[in-house]
Amino acid sequence: MVAIETTALTKRFGEVLAVNDLNLRIEDGEIFGFLGPNGAGKSTTINMLLDFHRPTAGAATVLGYDSQTETDAIRKRVGVLPEGLELYERLTAREHLELCVQMKNADDTPESVLARVGLSDDGDRKTGGFSKGMRQRLSLGMALIGDPELIILDEPTSGLDPNGIQHFRELLREEAESGTTVFFSSHILSEVEAVCDRVGIMNNGELVALDSIDTLREHTGTGGEVEITVESVPDDLQLQSLDGVSNTTIEGNEIHTHCSSTDAKMSVIRHIDTNATITGIVVGEASLEELFNEYTDSRDGDRDVDDDETKEKDKQEVIA
Ligand SMILES: Nc1ncnc2c1ncn2[C@@H]1O[C@H](COP(=O)(O)OP(=O)(O)OP(=O)(O)O)[C@@H](O)[C@H]1O
Known part of the structure; x- marks a missing residue:
C-alpha cells in the first residue's frame, strides 16, 4: 500500500509559492526523510497532508484516504508531531498522555510511553517547567500513542540533546520494525542519513531530489x-x-x-x-x-x- 501520495500538490500564500507541483509517493513501511533549508516548504506540505492547510491546487492521500475529505480517518490512524506544538503548561506529562489515550481510544499506559521517550521520572511534573528537549520528548510520545500506522514528525529532534537524538533514532527503528511508516522533516542531514531509507530534498517549494542518500551521492x-x-x-x-x-x-x-x-x-x-x-x-x-x-x-x-x-x-x- 502507499502510505502518502501527493499529486501536483501546490500551496501559494499570496506572492509566496510555498509548495509547487509536488509529486511524492511514500511506500508503506518506509522511513522517509523530508529535507530542506528553512522556508523550503516542508511544514506546508505536512500541513496539507493533515488538512491544517488547504492546497491551492493538486491533491494528497494519506494511507489511501483523501487528505481533505477523509481527515477523520487519517487522524485516527496517524501519529503527528506538528511543528511548534503547544503543551498545556498546567498539566503534567502523564495528564497529556492520558488525554491522548482517551482521544485515540488507545490502550497504551502513560508509564509505558513515558519510559519509551525517557521521561519515566518526570511523569508527574507540570509541563510548564519542562525544557525544550523534554517537551519534544513528550510530544513524540503523544505521537506514538495508539500504535499508529504512520507517524508524521515535523523537525522531531529540535531541542534534543545527543542522547535524546540517539534515543529518537532507536524509537524510529523500533516503530519501523513493527511496520509503522515514518515520515519526518529535518534540516539536519546526518540525522536523516542515520535512519532513513530514502530522502526527498525540497528547495524553494520544489522537490529537487528523491532517492537514497547513497544514490544521491553517486549522482x-x-x-x-x-x-x-x-x-x-x-x-x-x-x-x-x-x-x-x-x-x-x-x-x-x-x-x-x-x-x-x-x-x-x-x-x-x-x-x-x-x-x-x-x-x-x-x-x-x-x-x-x-x-x-x-x-x-x-x-x-x-x-x-x-x-x-x-x-x-x-x-x-x-x-x-
Ligand atoms: N501561514 C503562512 N502565511 C504566509 N506564508 C507562509 C505561511 N506558512 C508558510 N509560509 C511561507 O511558505 C514558505 C515555506 O514555509 P515552510 O514553513 O513550509 O518551510 P519549511 O521548509 O518548513 O521551513 P523551516 O525548516 O524553517 O520550518 C516560506 O516562505 C514561508 O514564509
Whole structure:
C-alpha cells in the first residue's frame, strides 16, 4: 500500500509559492526523510497532508484516504508531531498522555510511553517547567500513542540533546520494525542519513531530489578525498592526468587527492600501487553538507546547520 501520495500538490500564500507541483509517493513501511533549508516548504506540505492547510491546487492521500475529505480517518490512524506544538503548561506529562489515550481510544499506559521517550521520572511534573528537549520528548510520545500506522514528525529532534537524538533514532527503528511508516522533516542531514531509507530534498517549494542518500551521492559526483600513505613517494606520480582527479598534495609520505567519483578513487589507488608500496589508505566521502548544497545551492541561505555538520567527513578506514 502507499502510505502518502501527493499529486501536483501546490500551496501559494499570496506572492509566496510555498509548495509547487509536488509529486511524492511514500511506500508503506518506509522511513522517509523530508529535507530542506528553512522556508523550503516542508511544514506546508505536512500541513496539507493533515488538512491544517488547504492546497491551492493538486491533491494528497494519506494511507489511501483523501487528505481533505477523509481527515477523520487519517487522524485516527496517524501519529503527528506538528511543528511548534503547544503543551498545556498546567498539566503534567502523564495528564497529556492520558488525554491522548482517551482521544485515540488507545490502550497504551502513560508509564509505558513515558519510559519509551525517557521521561519515566518526570511523569508527574507540570509541563510548564519542562525544557525544550523534554517537551519534544513528550510530544513524540503523544505521537506514538495508539500504535499508529504512520507517524508524521515535523523537525522531531529540535531541542534534543545527543542522547535524546540517539534515543529518537532507536524509537524510529523500533516503530519501523513493527511496520509503522515514518515520515519526518529535518534540516539536519546526518540525522536523516542515520535512519532513513530514502530522502526527498525540497528547495524553494520544489522537490529537487528523491532517492537514497547513497544514490544521491553517486549522482552528484561530489566524490571525496583519498589519502594514501606509501613507504616512499615516487618522484613523478602524474596523478593529475587521471580522469576525475584534482587537488593532489603530498605531505611527507602521505598523498592526498580529491576524486570526483568512486572510479577515480579506484584509479588513484591502482596507479599508486603500481608505482609505490602502499602502507595505508583512507577514503573519505563527500560531506553531507556538500551533497545538500549540490541540490539546494543554499550556502548563502538562512538555514541553520550545526558547525559539526559542516565539518563532517564520513571517513572510512580501508587499510590500517
Ligand atoms: N501561514 C503562512 N502565511 C504566509 N506564508 C507562509 C505561511 N506558512 C508558510 N509560509 C511561507 O511558505 C514558505 C515555506 O514555509 P515552510 O514553513 O513550509 O518551510 P519549511 O521548509 O518548513 O521551513 P523551516 O525548516 O524553517 O520550518 C516560506 O516562505 C514561508 O514564509
